[in-house]
Amino acid sequence: xxxxxxxxxxxxxxxxxxxxxxxxxxxxxxxxxxxxxxxxxxxxxxxxxxxxxxxxxxxxxxxxxxxxxxxxxxxxxxxxxxxxxxxxxxxxxxxxxxxxxxxxxxxxxxxxxxxxxxxxxxxxxxxxxxxxxxxxxxxxxxxxxxxxxxxxxxxxxxxxxxxxxxxxxxxxxxxxxxxxxxxxxxxxxxxxxxxxxxxxxxxxxxxxxxxxxxxxxxxxxxxxxxxxxxxxxxxxxxxxxxxxxxxxxxxxxxxxxxxxxxxxxxxxxxxxxxxxxxxxxxxxxxxxxxxxxxxxxxxxxxxxxxxxxxxxxxxxxxxxxxxxxxxxxxxxxxxxx
Numbered sequence: 001x002x003x004x005x006x007x008x009x010x011x012x013x014x015x016x017x018x019x020x021x022x023x024x025x026x027x028x029x030x031x032x033x034x035x036x037x038x039x040x041x042x043x044x045x046x047x048x049x050x051x052x053x054x055x056x057x058x059x060x061x062x063x064x065x066x067x068x069x070x071x072x073x074x075x076x077x078x079x080x081x082x083x084x085x086x087x088x089x090x091x092x093x094x095x096x097x098x099x100x101x102x103x104x105x106x107x108x109x110x111x112x113x114x115x116x117x118x119x120x121x122x123x124x125x126x127x128x129x130x131x132x133x134x135x136x137x138x139x140x141x142x143x144x145x146x147x148x149x150x151x152x153x154x155x156x157x158x159x160x161x162x163x164x165x166x167x168x169x170x171x172x173x174x175x176x177x178x179x180x181x182x183x184x185x186x187x188x189x190x191x192x193x194x195x196x197x198x199x200x201x202x203x204x205x206x207x208x209x210x211x212x213x214x215x216x217x218x219x220x221x222x223x224x225x226x227x228x229x230x231x232x233x234x235x236x237x238x239x240x241x242x243x244x245x246x247x248x249x250x251x252x253x254x255x256x257x258x259x260x261x262x263x264x265x266x267x268x269x270x271x272x273x274x275x276x277x278x279x280x281x282x283x284x285x286x287x288x289x290x291x292x293x294x295x296x297x298x299x300x301x302x303x304x305x306x307x308x309x310x311x312x313x314x315x316x317x318x319x320x321x322x323x324x325x326x327x328x329x330x331x332x333x334x335x336x337x
Contacts, residue, residue: 027056027227030072030081031063032138032212033164035257037268038104038184039082041238043256044249050238054230060256065136066212067091073217074098079224080216080231084138085289085317086145086209089298092316093307097218100317102232102287104239105211106278107203109182110139113167113189114198118177121198123150123205132160132167132176139180142207145304149206168192182211184271188264209297210289211275213317225321232321236287243273243329273331281328289317 031039042060045051051058063069066084073081074096088098114120120129123146133139144154160176167179168189181189183201190197202208214235221228242249246269254260280290291314298313 026059027080027231028059028061028078029231030061030069030078032066032069032082032084033063035060035062035253035260036185037250037253037265038182038212038272040246040249040253040265040269041235041242044242044252045234045238047252047255050234051231054234056227056230056234058231065134066138067141068136070096070098070215073215076217076220078217079220080214080228082212083215084141084211085213085215086297086301087138087141088213088215089301089313089316090141090305090307093301093309093311095309098215098316099218099221100213100215100289101221101228101321102214102236103210103281103289104213104287105272105275106281107211107275108201108208109184109211109275110142110202110207111181111183111186112178112198112200112202112205113171113181113193114178115171115174115193115196116198117196118174118198120178122200123147124152126178127152127156129177130158130160130175131178131180132162132170133180134164135161137164137180141305142202142209145300146202146205146207148304183275184268186271187267207300209300210293213289214287229321232287233323236285236322236326239276240286240326240329242269243276243331246270270331277328277331283327285319285322285324286326286328287322288319 029042046058046060061078063082066087069081070083070088070091072078073083074091082104085100085103088100092098120126140159147154162170162176167181170176171179189199214232216228246266250262250266250269253265254262280288294313294317301307
């Protein structure tokens with residue numbers, strides 16, 4: 001967590017740089033992790049030249065966790081990124097100048113995975129266990145809230161640093177007891193663990209804050225509202241188009257990231273659509289941050305994690321760039337494996 005605590009100093013330095021970030025023509029957009037099905041719309045819009053046609057030079061950069069992407073955007077290393085919104089609220093209280101401009105996961109994507117044969121049945125059984133995930137993973141940021149909501153000490157578990165691609169192997173080898181993962185790759189855990197799959201969605205364990213949102217650096221936003229507006233509207237429509245017809249979107253993703261399998265990322269994307277869909281995304285606008293829900297998320301983060309500096313949660317997000325004519329289309333249940 002040491003790197004996260006540097007937000008205040010780094011953000012102040014960023015503001016002191018003045019117009020430099022705003023003058024940059026290229027917009028670096030850092031993902032929350034390596035490219036996968038959940039990122040298909042960005043690559044689809046890029047392949048069609050939609051960003052370029054709008055005068056935007058979007059550089060999509062691989063991420064190393066939601067906390068890490070938030071730190072990069074807060075430090076002006078990247079103008080925009082994808083990060084877990086509840087974590088963003090916490091980081092903003094530490095001094096990070098972050099603003100959410102479009103929600104992607106209307107439901108929390110976080111899940112706990114374990115082997116049923118271990119005897120684990122829920123959060124209370126994690127006391128004394130080893131949880132493996134990357135150091136910059138957003139689950140670590142929000143773990144204290146989940147632990148306290150279920151009546152256990154957040155420090156009663158041991159965190160083990162492992163690469164995202166090592167989670168399943170470590171679980172099978174029993175070098176860790178539990179891991180965390182986003183629901184959009186649930187099918188991989190289901191396929192690999194079969195009947196020994198133990199799973200609990202955080203939203204079913206009392207914690208359901210907004211998940212990933214597109215964020216931008218606040219200082220950059222002040223001088224680049226026109227660029228932010230174009231980026232958000234193009235991306236919002238790309239997400240809606242990909243829900244309606246995912247094949248070309250996943251094809252664009254695989255083409256830009258050759259090691260991926262189209263069938264796997266198609267299932268990934270279908271699971272993402274479940275996370276995207278709620279009353280607000282279907283009836284107000286796709287990507288909309290609901291005021292009441294954001295206030296509840298702020299309260300949750302403050303209650304369990306404590307804001308270093310309280311602030312008005314409405315300064316942490318804006319819906320100004322979203323097109324209210326673009327709504328979440330209907331979805332069909334995916335085939336997991």
